[in-house]
Amino acid sequence: xxxxxxxPRAPLAEYDQGLAWSAILLATLGLVMVxxxxxxxAEGARHTGGSPTYFLARHALFLAVSLVAxxxxxxxxxxxxxxxxxxxxxAGVALLALVLVPGIGREVNGARRWISFYVANLQPSxxxxxxxxxxxxDYTVRKSAVMDSLGRGLAPILAxxxxxxxxxxxxxxxxxxxxxxxxxxxxxxxGGMNGRWFAGxxxxxxxxxxxxVLASPYRVQRIFGFMDPWADAFGKGYQLSHALIAFGRGxxxxxxxxxxxEKLLYLPEAHTDFLLAVIAEExxxxxxxxxxxxxxxxxxxxxxxxxxxALAGRHFAALVAxxxxxxxxxxxxxxxxxxxxxxxxxxxxLPLMSFGGSGILANCVALAILLRVDWETRxxxxxLPA
Amino acid sequence: xxxxAAPAADVxxxxxxxxxxxxxxxxxxAVLLGRAAYLQGMKHEFLQxxxxxxxxxxxxxxxxxxxxxxxxxxxLAVSTPVKSIWAIPDEVRLDGAQAEALAKLLGVPARELRxxxxxxxxxxxxxxxxxxxxxxxxxxxxxIPGVFQSREYRRYYPGGEVMAHVLGFTGVDEVxxxxxxxxxxxxxxGRPGSRRVIKDRMGRIVxxxxxxxxxxxxxxxxxxxxxxxxxxxFQHLRDAVAQHRARAGGIVVLDAATGELLALxxxxxxxxNNRAQLAGAQLRNRAVTDAFEPGSTLKPFTVALALDTGxxxxxxxxxxAPGSLTIGPATIRDAHPAGALTVRQVIQKSSNVGSxxxxxxxxxxxxxxxxxxxxxxxxxxTGFPGEASGKLRPAKTWRPVEQATMSYGHGISVSLVQLARxxxxxxxxxxxxxxxxxxxxxxxxxxxxxxxxxxxxxxxxLEMAVQPGGTAPRAQIMGYRVAGxxxxxxxxxxxxxxxxxYISSFVGFAPVSxxxxxxAVMLDEPSAGEYYGGAVAAPVFSQVMAGALRLLGVPPDAPxxxxxxxxxxxxVKESV
Numbered sequence: 001x002x003x004x005x006x007x008p009r010a011p012l013a014e015y016d017q018g019l020a021w022s023a024i025l026l027a028t029l030g031l032v033m034v035x036x037x038x039x040x041x042a043e044g045a046r047h048t049g050g051s052p053t054y055f056l057a058r059h060a061l062f063l064a065v066s067l068v069a070x071x072x073x074x075x076x077x078x079x080x081x082x083x084x085x086x087x088x089x090x091a092g093v094a095l096l097a098l099v100l101v102p103g104i105g106r107e108v109n110g111a112r113r114w115i116s117f118y119v120a121n122l123q124p125s126x127x128x129x130x131x132x133x134x135x136x137x138d139y140t141v142r143k144s145a146v147m148d149s150l151g152r153g154l155a156p157i158l159a160x161x162x163x164x165x166x167x168x169x170x171x172x173x174x175x176x177x178x179x180x181x182x183x184x185x186x187x188x189x190x191g192g193m194n195g196r197w198f199a200g201x202x203x204x205x206x207x208x209x210x211x212x213v214l215a216s217p218y219r220v221q222r223i224f225g226f227m228d229p230w231a232d233a234f235g236k237g238y239q240l241s242h243a244l245i246a247f248g249r250g251x252x253x254x255x256x257x258x259x260x261x262e263k264l265l266y267l268p269e270a271h272t273d274f275l276l277a278v279i280a281e282e283x284x285x286x287x288x289x290x291x292x293x294x295x296x297x298x299x300x301x302x303x304x305x306x307x308x309x310a311l312a313g314r315h316f317a318a319l320v321a322x323x324x325x326x327x328x329x330x331x332x333x334x335x336x337x338x339x340x341x342x343x344x345x346x347x348x349x350l351p352l353m354s355f356g357g358s359g360i361l362a363n364c365v366a367l368a369i370l371l372r373v374d375w376e377t378r379x380x381x382x383x384l385p386a
Numbered sequence: 387x388x389x390x391a392a393p394a395a396d397v398x399x400x401x402x403x404x405x406x407x408x409x410x411x412x413x414x415x416a417v418l419l420g421r422a423a424y425l426q427g428m429k430h431e432f433l434q435x436x437x438x439x440x441x442x443x444x445x446x447x448x449x450x451x452x453x454x455x456x457x458x459x460x461x462l463a464v465s466t467p468v469k470s471i472w473a474i475p476d477e478v479r480l481d482g483a484q485a486e487a488l489a490k491l492l493g494v495p496a497r498e499l500r501x502x503x504x505x506x507x508x509x510x511x512x513x514x515x516x517x518x519x520x521x522x523x524x525x526x527x528x529x530i531p532g533v534f535q536s537r538e539y540r541r542y543y544p545g546g547e548v549m550a551h552v553l554g555f556t557g558v559d560e561v562x563x564x565x566x567x568x569x570x571x572x573x574x575x576g577r578p579g580s581r582r583v584i585k586d587r588m589g590r591i592v593x594x595x596x597x598x599x600x601x602x603x604x605x606x607x608x609x610x611x612x613x614x615x616x617x618x619x620f621q622h623l624r625d626a627v628a629q630h631r632a633r634a635g636g637i638v639v640l641d642a643a644t645g646e647l648l649a650l651x652x653x654x655x656x657x658x659n660n661r662a663q664l665a666g667a668q669l670r671n672r673a674v675t676d677a678f679e680p681g682s683t684l685k686p687f688t689v690a691l692a693l694d695t696g697x698x699x700x701x702x703x704x705x706x707a708p709g710s711l712t713i714g715p716a717t718i719r720d721a722h723p724a725g726a727l728t729v730r731q732v733i734q735k736s737s738n739v740g741s742x743x744x745x746x747x748x749x750x751x752x753x754x755x756x757x758x759x760x761x762x763x764x765x766x767x768t769g770f771p772g773e774a775s776g777k778l779r780p781a782k783t784w785r786p787v788e789q790a791t792m793s794y795g796h797g798i799s800v801s802l803v804q805l806a807r808x809x810x811x812x813x814x815x816x817x818x819x820x821x822x823x824x825x826x827x828x829x830x831x832x833x834x835x836x837x838x839x840x841x842x843x844x845x846x847x848l849e850m851a852v853q854p855g856g857t858a859p860r861a862q863i864m865g866y867r868v869a870g871x872x873x874x875x876x877x878x879x880x881x882x883x884x885x886x887x888y889i890s891s892f893v894g895f896a897p898v899s900x901x902x903x904x905x906a907v908m909l910d911e912p913s914a915g916e917y918y919g920g921a922v923a924a925p926v927f928s929q930v931m932a933g934a935l936r937l938l939g940v941p942p943d944a945p946x947x948x949x950x951x952x953x954x955x956x957x958v959k960e961s962v
Contacts, residue, residue: 190403230436241436247425248433261441261584285426289419296415303408310399318399326407333414340421 016374019301022294023352023367027063027360029291030275030353034059036257037278038271038355040264055271055355062357066364073368078317078376081369082138089135095124096167105171111347113171123358125168125176129183129327130362130369132164136184137319140191144315148194157188158201169212175348179331181205186326187319190306229341242267243274243339246281247288254284271355273347276339291353292336298367299329305374312380317373324366328352441584444598449576451539451560452604454553454567456613457646457825463553463567465539465560469522471513475506477532484528491525492517515558516540541567545613547655548620551671552611552647554771555658565671566607566823569769576604608825610646615639615934619649622929623907627653630890630912630922636673637926638806639934640904642895644829645810645819647768648903648934650674650803674768677776677799678908681875682736682857682919683893684795686812686844689729691756692744694840700847701728706739713787718742721959733847734856735958736872738794745793746786753789754781759835760808760818762800768821776800795873802891806906809893812848812869813901816841845869849898852924854952857959861894861924862949863932865942869901870894870927872919877911887911892923896931899943905931918959 038055041048048054098115099105105112106121114121139157140147147153161184168177185205189198229237229244246262249255260281263270270278279287302325310318328351335350337343349356351363425433454463471492480488480503489496492514502511515538517525522535541556543549554565561575562568579601619637627635632653639649656668670676692698709723720739724731732740745753757763763778777799784792791797800808803821811818817832836844848869852861857872873891876883893906907923907930916922952958 186407190399190407192400192403242440244425245433245437245440247422248430249437251426251430261437264441266441280422280426285422288422288426292415292418292422296411299411300408303404307401307404310401315399322404322407329411329414333411333418336418337414337421340418340425342417342421 014375014378015371016301016305019298019305019367019374020371022297022301023364026291026294026298026352027364029279030350031056031059031063032257033275033279033282033353034271034355036260036282037263037275039258041270044265058357059355059360062360063364065357066361069361070364070368073365074372074375076369076372078314078320078369078373081134081320082141082316085131085134085138088131092124092128092131093164093167095122096128096164099124100167100170111171111173113173120357123356125171125173125180126356126358126362128164128168129176129180129331130366132161132180132184133187133320133323133327133366136161136187137191137316137323140187140193140319141316144192147192150197154188154193154197157184173347175331175334175346178334178346179327179348182330183323183327186330187323190322191315191319239268239274240338240341240345243277244341246274246277247340250281250284250287252285254280254282254287257282272349273335273354274339275350275354276336280339288336291350295329295332295336295351299325299332301325302328302370305370305377308377309373312377314373314377314380317376321370321373324370327366328363442582443585444580444582447579447581447601449578449601450603451541451556452574452576452606454570454574455606455608456611456616457609457648458612458614459608460613462545462549462609462611462613463541463543466542467519468516468538468540469519469535470515470538471517471522471525471533471535473503473511473513473533474509475503475511475532476509478503478530479532480528480530484530487528488513488525488530488533491521491528541658543658545616546659547657548617548651549611549613550655550658551652551673552609552616552650553658555661564669564771566609568771569823570607573607574604577602610641610644610648610822610825611650612648612934612937614937615930616649616651618933618937619905619930620651620655622926622933623651624653626907626909626922626926629914630909630916631914632909632912632922634667634672634910636802636908637930638673638802638906639930640806640810640821642810642813642901642904643819644822644826645807645832646822646826647803649930671770671772672910673802673908674770675772675774675801677774677801677804678889678910679797679799679875679878680795680805680891681873681889682738682741682794683805683871683873683891684798685736685741685793686733686848686871687756687760687808688741688745688753688793689733689847690812690836690840690844691753692748693729693843694836695748695752697747698729698744700730700843703728704732704737704740704743706732706737706743709739711739711742711790713742713746713790714785716787718787718790730847730850733844733871734850736794736851736857741793742790745790750781750784750789753792754778754784756835757792757798759833760811761804762798762808766801766804766807766821768803769823770803773803774801776804795875802906802908805891805893806904809895809904809906811835812841812845813895813904814841845898845901848894852894854950855958857918858892858894858920858924859949859951860920861892861928861931862951863896863928863935864949865944865946866896866932866935866940867898867944868894868896868928868931869898870924872924874917874919888917890917890919890922892919892927894924894927894931896935897940897943902938902940903931903934905934920958 035056039052042054043050043052106114106116114123143153165177229240242262260278262281263278267274302321306318306322309321331348331351334343335348338345349359451465453461456462485496489499543553552565554567556562556567562571580598582598619639623635623637635653637651641648650673652672654668656664703726705726707725709720711718718738720737724735727737727740757778762776765773765775788797807821815838816834816836818835819832820830848871850856852858852868852870861870862868870892875889877887877889889910890912891908895901895904905927907926909922912922
């Protein structure tokens with residue numbers, strides 16, 4: 001009955017082509033912009049051997065590997081993902097703990113976020129984002145009967161999220177903590193959690209956030225830098241002031257691909273956290289609007305796919321789809337907000353676009369799962385087994 | 387168990403909650419869009435100004451310094467490209483053999499080189515400035531990472547010590563310090579241009595935004611100097627200074643028709659291309675910056691004034707016996723008492739008493755006015771830096787004895803350039819021309835100081851002075867008629883006259899029938915025995931004048947017969 005309601009008149013496509021193309025477009029633009037943003041840095045740095053294509057080659061390789069991983073992930077039925085969810089989550093927690101062990105975790109700029117393998121570095125927090133989505137969705141579905149009960153429903157999952165948060169803050173990786181917390185809360189909210197408790201939790205989270213900021217001086221500094229980057233433009237506000245200059249230089253249509261000045265060693269992290277600033281400078285408002293639009297479309301499609309799965313009674317799949325949409329949306333919003341000085345500076349990459357193997361891989365697998373949810377729903381609508 | 391009993395999806399996953407989240411995302415993305423539009427469409431000018439203050443720089447485009455050329459176009463001072471070798475110590479990677487090769491090429495001790503390269507605190511160190519291009523090429527062949535070269539210019543003076551004082555020199559940054567280089571700094575230097583560029587954070591230029599001002603190349607300066615005559619003058623002066631063991635010497639050659647400075651040399655001198663060890667004495671452009679008491683070379687002006695004002699005629703008799711003249715407490719003496727002399731003979735024999743007697747017949751103001759007309763007591767304004775004006779006291783303060791001594795060049799001081807210029811009055815029928823350092827297209831306006839008749843009469847007397855029976859027969863030149871006057875003066879020392887230190891000079895011109903060149907020669911403290919101007923300075927005049935007239939192709943105005951010199955011991959010694 002539900003399938004008939006949603007059945008379109010035209011023959012149904014096998015998968016959500018608009019979503020797939022949006023993701024491919026973002027990833028391709030990301031590859032081009034990572035190259036553009038990193039040339040000057042790659043030429044000047046010693047660890048790259050002065051090769052201008054150092055980051056381009058690696059990013060292309062990451063994308064290729066991620067594409068293969070995504071195709072494999074697409075083959076996995078949602079039932080299997082649900083069964084694996086607790087184990088994936090346990091594995092993620094183990095990796096997060098492992099990264100804190102001296103000698104195993106690799107420290108860069110005072111943060112211990114990477115586990116070094118011989119060929120590449122693994123960033124466990126990126127996989128934790130995916131595992132958290134799967135696990136929270138699974139938990140919400142499994143415990144739906146007791147979700148009104150504080151002790152049996154809500155408290156355990158909150159404790160687990162807090163534990164993961166504690167591990168993330170120990171690295172520290174404040175950005176990942178915010179994304180994972182927000183995504184988990186969103187899934188609980190979507191899963192029908194008690195409204196009053198939710199409101200109470202939001203209030204508590206806000207209080208906790210304030211306490212956290214006050215307890216860590218470097219985060220306070222970051223917040224002051226964000227309020228008025230020009231007050232200390234060569235100190236705390238340095239990064240943001242250069243990002244804003246990049247936006248201003250770009251105007252409506254940009255200075256042209258490759259013509260950014262800010263990427264010439266002025267703007268730190270131009271190829272990772274501040275990739276959008278380089279897009280803003282080289283491609284202008286048009287480029288920024290395109291990126292915002294594509295992210296908006298992906299998030300919107302994720303919620304639509306989730307809704308359709310929910311209507312088909314596939315609750316785990318529905319929550320996973322909307323969780324993935326929330327994750328990409330929150331992380332994209334925070335990254336872009338940071339680039340524009342709307343949010344305080346924190347280390348978060350732009351999903352699908354920024355340089356970084358673990359992030360790209362996790363994002364691509366997540367999108368594959370999203371497409372899988374959609375595909376299964378369509379299969380059901382045709383009366384085929386999912 | 388209500389939920390488990392009612393498995394309707396829209397109950398367990400309330401649709402409105404998803405809509406709330408979608409709406410939140412839409413709002414968030416709208417905020418981002420609005421913020422981007424605000425930053426890129428409204429605040430862009432402010433942001434761009436902030437950006438420009440960080441990476442836009444105005445850089446200077448250096449202007450090439452002009453050459454200094456002689457009147458025939460020969461280059462006397464040129465800027466040659468050289469390289470400066472510098473390094474970024476942090477980036478330098480070199481092995482022992484390379485270090486040794488580099489040290490050897492640059493001529494810097496290996497230890498010193500290593501010390502500079504170990505200073506990794508600094509981003510930039512010069513290893514050696516102004517290296518010849520060939521050496522720089524060989525340094526480049528070593529291919530040492532972190533060692534770089536930049537192009538610079540170095541001033542080169544092909545004439546070396548011969549022209550040192552005329553040309554002067556520049557500092558490392560190519561700014562004139564002395565001589566023509568300083569006098570014509572404005573023309574030679576040109577004006578550096580400037581461009582606005584964008585630099586990356588390492589300071590490398592990545593974009594040329596706009597030209598603010600184009601560089602204006604320095605102009606070439608064409609001097610009046612004739613380098614052939616300059617070489618001639620320098621060589622003969624050097625030989626004379628050596629021969630007479632003089633402390634110093636100077637020579638000035640002027641074109642009588644135009645006042646152009648054809649040559650000017652001083653000793654001691656220096657090599658402007660290697661100024662490692664420079665002493666003050668070598669640097670002095672004595673002919674311009676030092677005034678001295680000229681002695682008898684001023685007598686012709688006294689006589690000329692007396693002739694011009696009708697007080698004497700060339701054949702008027704002046705009684706010089708007994709060879710001395712007492713004025714108040716002072717006594718003026720002639721070296722060889724001569725009895726009654728005509729005015730002509732006063733010049734020819736250079737009699738102090740005769741000259742003093744002629745002078746005392748004239749008001750002080752008249753004499754002062756003539757000296758002033760001749761340019762004594764005021765800088766000659768040739769443009770040379772540090773010109774001496776010489777000493778000429780106001781006539782009101784003159785005592786009679788001073789008026790008498792000034793008539794034969796004591797109690798008054800002049801520079802060699804002033805003296806040479808004053809003699810253009812005799813060389814060109816009573817007119818004085820200004821001295822010009824640069825080549826002139828046409829003769830400058832001259833100023834009449836004496837009547838042409840007087841000038842011609844004195845010229846005849848000066849011609850007698852260089853003939854046998856005069857004080858400077860050794861100034862004669864075969865084939866040309868020559869005129870001139872010797873000067874031999876005690877040097878002033880500690881407020882008095884030193885008994886055996888002299889300044890010997892000769893000023894003259896040729897050919898007398900149509901004077902072409904004026905040459906003034908001065909030797910300071912000749913100490914090899916001879917010290918009379920006729921014996922020390924006159925031969926230099928003769929050699930330089932003869933050579934210069936031939937170089938210029940001036941037709942002879944006298945028979946090509948060997949010149950007559952008086953028998954040894956029979957020379958006429960001037961009074962000192």
